[in-house]
Amino acid sequence: MSPVSSVERQRWDVVVVGAGGAGLRAAIEARRAGARTAVICKSLFGKAHTVMAEGGIAASMANANEHDDWKTHFRDTMRGGKFLNQWRMAELHAQEAPERVWELETWGALFDRTPDGRISQRNFGGHEYPRLAHVGDRTGLELLRTLQQKVVGLQQEDHRETGDHEARLKVFQEFTVTRVLKDGSGNVAGVFCYERESGRFLVLEAPAVVLATGGIGKSFKVTSNSWEYTGDGQALALLAGAPLVNMEFVQFHPTGMVWPPSVKGILVTESVRGDGGVLRNSEGRRFMFDYVPDVFKEKYAESEEEGDRWYEDPENNRRPPELLPRDEVARAINAEVKAGRGSPHGGVFLDVSTRMPAETIKRRLPSMYHQFKELADVDITAEAMEVGPTCHYVMGGVAVESETTATVGVPGLFAAGEVAGGMHGSNRLGGNSLSDLLVFGRRAGLHAARYAAGAATAEVGEEAVAAARAEALAPFDGSSEGGGENPYTLHQELQQTMNDLVGIIRREGEMAEALERIAALRERARRIAVEGHRQFNPGWHLALDLRNMLLVSECVARAALERTESRGGHTREDRPAMERSWRPVNLLCRAGDGGITLERVRTEPIRADLLALFDKEELAKYLAEEELDA
Structure with missing residues (x-):
């Protein structure tokens, strides 16, 4: 057989x-x-x-x-x-x-x-x-x-x-x-x-x-x-x-734990801020009031007193800026850290203990309390958390x-x-x-x-099955030749590349360098070698996962380099503004024999009755001229 x-x-x-x-x-x-x-x-x-x-x-x-x-x-x-x-x-x-x-x-x-x-x-x-x-x-x-x-x-x-x-x-x-x-x-x-x-x-x-x-x-x-x-x-x-x-x-959630190491990267749910948690820098100041974009000025508070009132009367007062969309909060935290006003371990402080009694925190945020108490000996009912942006969602x-x-x-x-x-x-x-x-x-x-x-x-x-089977078993072939690449080493290098060069703040030269590194990693991945057999073999699993991570990482880096503006979760330090010409443009990535290729495709114009839900000034900021005329 x-x-x-x-x-x-x-x-x-x-x-x-x-x-x-x-x-x-x-x-x-x-x-x-x-x-x-x-x-x-x-x-x-x-x-x-x-x-x-x-x-x-x-x-x-x-x-x-x-x-x-x-x-x-x-x-x-x-x-x-x-x-x-x-x-x-x-x-x-x-x-x-x-x-x-x-x-x-x-x-x-x-x-x-x-x-x-x-x-x-x-x-x-x-x-x-x-x-x-x-x-x-x-x-x-x-x-x-x-x-x-x-x-x-x-x-x-x-x-x-x-x-x-x-x-x-x-x-x-x-x-x-x-x-x-x-x-x-x-x-x-x-x-x-x-x-x-x-x-x-x-x-x-x-x-x-x-x-x-x-x-x-x-x-x-x-x-x-x-x-x-x-x-x-x-x-x-x-x-x-x-x-x-x-x-x-790629969305970098603004509040992932940055310290202690035992909980680094673990999410601090947005409900901490929704229930009254505030963000402070190393000077103890609630810095988010400095980062409210003009388009949100009417809906977000300009002072602590005004923001605090919103929790008591959310219908009649502007909400606190800690509740801005995630991309705005993540960029603000990153800016504070870069300006030298971050926490000792490269984040900022998130404090809910001054807003709610300990028993209320334990009742409304039970997972947060128990998780950080058990894993890091951080008591969120009595002390602030050190948080910063963490890769969260695509x-x-x-x-x-x-x-x-x-x-x-x-x-x-x-x-x-x-x-x-x-x-x-x-x-x-x-x-x-x-x-x-x-x-x-x-x-x-x-x-x-x-x-x-x-x-x-x-x-x-049968040919399709044979090809899929051979692809899955390929990492075992490299072990017989000696000198093969270790999948764990390649994974670590890929993660460092994406973190350093295609992270929350992006620059043209760094993304170009990332693409070169990813290409080199893909070439090295052809020589991955895993030992042992197919039973209980995590190295084999990672070797197969690397194919996917390398493909997707190239798509992220190539599209980020192509989109020469900042919008939402994509922030270009060298292109800090949103560009109207980019608003109706989608970037499609396709895989071919020559690698990943990009294609620009225009979005479908928004239906008129839905456009009517927004005021003209807001539409003028975001939409392309032909859609406004329509």
Whole structure:
């Protein structure tokens, strides 16, 4: 029997790659639509990075302020993204988010409540009204737990109906996908994956595949992301022929811990600032009042007294500048550090202890309190935290259609959640990630199931399987020749390169140097050597992940060098202003034999009734002339 013929094959209607919030929501919807659905989980089921989204789910339910509605949420999202958002995605997101939250509640999610029993909503940066439905500071964990239980419930339902004869929803734990497979016509036909523990190979044949793998943070040295975030979905899409859009927009969350070392990079949820936490420099001054952009002057306070009043009367006073969008806060912190007014370890101080009593902090921010007390002996009820920007989220991603989440140019391939681009424009508002994955996770599962129902039976050829198998085993070939490259060394060098040269503040010469280093690292990666066998081999896993990280890192650096302006999460020190000519331009990255290529594509003009939600002065600042005339 040949090695290829011994690779196990299974047939499904829909394969979902990723078991975080977007993946599980997609799987639930695909299964409810009648599709036999397989979910591939890189880690253990229920351990996805979604649990780290702590602050809440943004949805205009108007429980905390009766004036909130989807149009205001849409407007806030577009403002935060500096009008580069895929506007139809932002519209659908704002309209459907409340229903997705209420749906979670019917499935068993236990949200914090208002005094009259409604779902409680808290303040977050960039949102005009308190809009984040929350479960203390463990919202992501509750969301994932609820979706996990829903999946288990559907599996039990299948078992009651069919016994052990047919699984209509199955989770493959600790498997990694290395290739999206296609048939002779260029349509999706399934995926090639391996079991991380045993190393055995598996082909799941299916006419529809949903990518829901999350972000790219492990390409950077300082990140809030977990080990799974190695750009898998982005690279799988590129290699399958789909483009990535606007990969230059990487969000550096303003408040990651910078000290002690035991918690470096760990996120301090934005709800700390939403509940009254203040940022101070080494001089003890609340510096954010110095960094309010002109476009936000009307909505943000100019003095501490005015900002403090907002917590007592949020309807009638301007909010404190600590609640500006994340890109503005991150740049302000970076500026203070560069000016020599940072904390001893290269950040600033975030203090919530002066605003809230200790017992209130423990009740409203239980994870923050226990995590930093246990891991770093930092008591946030009595002392300030040292925080600074940390690589957190990528706004760019796989280019998708707004309504269906179908990828551009690859029939049968869908993407949802952080792996997909477009929804957040150049900068994401806090809380929009969880509502994004619920809204578009559902849409991805639904449309993938509909596509699969009308598609021909997926057929994966032997040649495609053989090529995927050989690619996966290539790192073992280098060990027999001697002198091969160590994957851990290459990973460290890549992380240092991205951190130093394509970080929060970017310069033309440094990004050009980064591209040269990445090219050299890719060449060295061809000589990666791992020892041992496929069982329990983390070096092999990293060697395969490096292919993805190198591809995606080149996309980030190349697009960041190309976009000669500063917008949202992309800050060019040598090009500090937003340029109107760049506003309607998307950058598409494609992978070819010659490496990554870039293409400029104009965005679709925003619909007239949505433009009417903004005043003329604001539109004039952000939009291109032809859209204003329209």
